[in-house]
Amino acid sequence: MTRIIAGYAGSRRLAVPRTGTRPTSDQVREAIFSALSARDVIAGAAVLDLYAGTGALGLEAASRGASRVLLVENNAQAAKVARQNIGIVAVGAPAPAPRLDVTTQSVLAYLSVGVEEFDLVFLDPPYDLGAAELAQTLAALVPRLTPDAVVLLERGSRSPAPELPAGLELDRRKDYGDTTLWWLSPAEAASLE
Numbered sequence: 001m002t003r004i005i006a007g008y009a010g011s012r013r014l015a016v017p018r019t020g021t022r023p024t025s026d027q028v029r030e031a032i033f034s035a036l037s038a039r040d041v042i043a044g045a046a047v048l049d050l051y052a053g054t055g056a057l058g059l060e061a062a063s064r065g066a067s068r069v070l071l072v073e074n075n076a077q078a079a080k081v082a083r084q085n086i087g088i089v090a091v092g093a094p095a096p097a098p099r100l101d102v103t104t105q106s107v108l109a110y111l112s113v114g115v116e117e118f119d120l121v122f123l124d125p126p127y128d129l130g131a132a133e134l135a136q137t138l139a140a141l142v143p144r145l146t147p148d149a150v151v152l153l154e155r156g157s158r159s160p161a162p163e164l165p166a167g168l169e170l171d172r173r174k175d176y177g178d179t180t181l182w183w184l185s186p187a188e189a190a191s192l193e
Helices: 026-039 056-063 076-090 107-113 131-144 187-192
Strands: 046-050 068-072 099-103 118-123 145-156 168-176 179-186
Touching: 026 056, 026 145, 026 168, 026 179, 046 056, 046 131, 056 068, 056 076, 056 099, 056 118, 068 076, 076 099, 107 131, 118 131, 131 145, 131 168
Parallel strands: 046 068, 046 118, 068 099, 118 145
Antiparallel strands: 145 179, 168 179
């Protein structure tokens, strides 16, 4: 069972496709959002959830005060479920309600055409996504980040370290069993701290 952990939609159950997705565990989501809350980056944030699957990460951010959430999912069935989950989370949203959308296209296709910038980005690609494609995705993401953006990359703990493009720096790495979180930020913001 996948559910929203906290915020106005806390405890609401999210739909999950029978196959094809690997939702982030409640334990890892709780750790992510505890750290994000400590950094005070969720309230009012524009959030991009790449390889969104059910949309659990982006919708958790919406429940906790993000103003804009865009879920990018290439799999049509998973995107359909993500749309259902938007409906679940949208009920009872405080005014002004967050803007919640799903786009059904590949991550690289989305990143290559848009101009919208984001404050918080979740990347939870399939664990079998190759290093070269991940590096290409991260490079395409850089121009879409606000100067103080936070990027969270979720990978299997056996996956190699991501190859970071110019414009992105590693803040920290944290392991949770079989899951590794890579916390990244725009290079300019990291060099000012």
